Amino acid sequence: MARGRPRTFDREAAVEQAMLIFWTKGFTNTSLSDLTAALKINPPSFYAAFGSKEALYRDVLERYHADVGEKLWGGLLCNGSAQHAVETLLRNTARYLTRKTAPQGCLLSLSGMEGGLPDSLSHELRHRRHEMFVRLKNCLRLAQEKHEIAESADCEAVARFYFTVQQGMVTRARDGETKAQLDTTAESAMMLWPALTGFQT
Numbered sequence: 009m010a011r012g013r014p015r016t017f018d019r020e021a022a023v024e025q026a027m028l029i030f031w032t033k034g035f036t037n038t039s040l041s042d043l044t045a046a047l048k049i050n051p052p053s054f055y056a057a058f059g060s061k062e063a064l065y066r067d068v069l070e071r072y073h074a075d076v077g078e079k080l081w082g083g084l085l086c087n088g089s090a091q092h093a094v095e096t097l098l099r100n101t102a103r104y105l106t107r108k109t110a111p112q113g114c115l116l117s118l119s120g121m122e123g124g125l126p127d128s129l130s131h132e133l134r135h136r137r138h139e140m141f142v143r144l145k146n147c148l149r150l151a152q153e154k155h156e157i158a159e160s161a162d163c164e165a166v167a168r169f170y171f172t173v174q175q176g177m178v179t180r181a182r183d184g185e186t187k188a189q190l191d192t193t194a195e196s197a198m199m200l201w202p203a204l205t206g207f208q209t
Contacts, residue, residue: 019057022047026067027075031115035065036124046164062129069136072115077140079104080114084143090151091205094144094170095198102190105181113182117175141171148205158206166204173197 025046030038040061044054058064083096105113116136123134145167151157157166177190 017049017053017057020055023064023067023071026064027071028111030065030068031072031111034118035061035129040055058116062126065076065129066132069116069132072138076104076110076114077116081140081143084147090147090156091198091201093202095194098177098194098197099191101177101181102187102194104130105178106185106187106190112184114178117178118182119141141167143173151205156205161205169200169204170197171189 025041029046033042038061040051040054041065043061044051046055049057058067061152080097080100083093083100086093086103101114116133145164148157148161148163152159152161152163157163162183168197173193177185180193181190
């Protein structure tokens, strides 16, 4: 008779460990045996704790959002200037996604590059990325209402530009670029702020 998970099983710690595995290998390339070996539980215990690999991955996405996502995107909800918020987003991308204490790049964005994802998971990842884009766009629109950005500026186009820059930085971080190298990308992108927004210093 298969045993359930041990009483000492720490679910939060297990989700944290699983996050690092999925972040490194991706959803498709992470096997059940990878997870059970890392979490030190057998398959029946795994299913009792999480239900399925996909269900665990959804838990991981929530954990990643809280641990990393808000560090990157949370500044867009603050009351400071949009220019500062966007620069902080890019600087934090360079800072957090090149740390030696975690896998390189962004788990959420890089997961979308995988093939073989379940349709429901692909949809959720697209939705989460779109939510980040909308947050950026709303930050710019609020700045436009406060006259930080010219009325003639196309906030959606500006948001697309900076979102694309940020996503490119994510990929370059995964490929091994350093914080210093990514910071130069952030600096170059912010040099275009006046032209894109009609903002005059």
